[in-house]
Amino acid sequence: MDVTPRGSAVDGAHAASISLDRIGKRYPDGTEAVGELTLDVAAGEMVVLIGPSGCGKSTVLRMVNRLVEPTGGRILLDGEDVTRVDPVQLRRRIGYVIQNVGLFPHQTISANVATVPQLLGWPRDRRRRRVTELLELVGLDPTQFGARYPHELSGGQRQRVGVARALAADPVVLLMDEPFSAVDPIVRTRLQEEFLRLQAEVRKTIVLVTHDLDEAVRLGDRIAVLSEGGRLEQFDTPAAVLGAPATPFVREFVGADRGIRRLAVTPVTRDTVEPVSAATTAASLPTVPLGASAYDALGVLLTSAADRVVVTDHNHPVGVLTRARLLDWATPATDGTAHRVAQEESRSGDKRSSQQIHDGHRSR
Numbered sequence: 001m002d003v004t005p006r007g008s009a010v011d012g013a014h015a016a017s018i019s020l021d022r023i024g025k026r027y028p029d030g031t032e033a034v035g036e037l038t039l040d041v042a043a044g045e046m047v048v049l050i051g052p053s054g055c056g057k058s059t060v061l062r063m064v065n066r067l068v069e070p071t072g073g074r075i076l077l078d079g080e081d082v083t084r085v086d087p088v089q090l091r092r093r094i095g096y097v098i099q100n101v102g103l104f105p106h107q108t109i110s111a112n113v114a115t116v117p118q119l120l121g122w123p124r125d126r127r128r129r130r131v132t133e134l135l136e137l138v139g140l141d142p143t144q145f146g147a148r149y150p151h152e153l154s155g156g157q158r159q160r161v162g163v164a165r166a167l168a169a170d171p172v173v174l175l176m177d178e179p180f181s182a183v184d185p186i187v188r189t190r191l192q193e194e195f196l197r198l199q200a201e202v203r204k205t206i207v208l209v210t211h212d213l214d215e216a217v218r219l220g221d222r223i224a225v226l227s228e229g230g231r232l233e234q235f236d237t238p239a240a241v242l243g244a245p246a247t248p249f250v251r252e253f254v255g256a257d258r259g260i261r262r263l264a265v266t267p268v269t270r271d272t273v274e275p276v277s278a279a280t281t282a283a284s285l286p287t288v289p290l291g292a293s294a295y296d297a298l299g300v301l302l303t304s305a306a307d308r309v310v311v312t313d314h315n316h317p318v319g320v321l322t323r324a325r326l327l328d329w330a331t332p333a334t335d336g337t338a339h340r341v342a343q344e345e346s347r348s349g350d351k352r353s354s355q356q357i358h359d360g361h362r363s364r
């Protein structure tokens, strides 16, 4: 997807905060899908809901746009209680992307993208302009794809149309239920990367449901880990969830390889390197640039015979990272020291994610 900024093509400032205030859902047969969940999502933030099958993730998402009516609690969009708003009006302010996209098979791609603007009664010219800019935004040439039908597109292309359609009326919130899981792993990774760039431009408030921990770590500013009954086990940055699981459930859920995953979300900074010695600079050691991930640094070390990697800023050495230190970071937090490191990272991660929200870019 080419998502190069295009000035006023997309109104990027339009996003709302979401507050779930003790929301619950008990189905008529007595199933308590969600007990009492409280969760706050900042405007422009991307929050990922993850947890085992049946824990209530989709129910939470569908309560936000009231496809499922909550049986308890309140949902506030920018402070306004949407449990009192007409659900049809509400859904026009909320984009919704689902696994198999749900495009209308007998309508062209242009008509599919224009669905909500049409419902809102936009004049034809405005609809046409909007469809063109959105298809360009998601990397589909409007002249090539606009007149096609959904079955004439690949799975990844249909997924992009789904995102374009969800953005059509400039919603304040985007809800995404397993949006990338119907495509193969290579296409999925590419769509995720493109989606991050797209989000840097449109900066919507996004709640995304996934089963895939790597996807959660890659996309989420924060991750909410849920267990059965929509119980919130942890709500924190990817680095904190991986580095300092809050409960035994989270520890087991994120698995034994969480240390390695955590390296991928730990950037190499001036604060985390050791000083460069004269002996080090003289040696021909491998290098990584400042801002690379600790995972990249470990990868460089593992493919060389060296025991340390030099960290550079515009080709000037600013510090070193030893193999021992990187392996230490990758070791799951089992003692107080490791926990403290993870908590510090969590705090700086929080700063990083809010900074990213303001800057509109991400280091991942």
Ligand SMILES: Nc1ncnc2c1ncn2[C@@H]1O[C@H](COP(=O)(O)OP(=O)(O)OP(=O)(O)O)[C@@H](O)[C@H]1O
Pocket (backbone or CB within 6 Å): 027, 028, 029, 031, 032, 033, 051, 052, 053, 054, 055, 056, 057, 058, 059, 060, 211
């Ligand atoms: N209409 C319904 N009536 C009764 N129970 C329901 C209904 N819809 C969902 N449930 C139950 O609510 C619980 C939560 O379902 P939900 O679809 O939200 O879970 P999920 O975490 O999204 O699952 P998955 O990851 O498998 O999609 C499940 O136990 C499910 O069986």
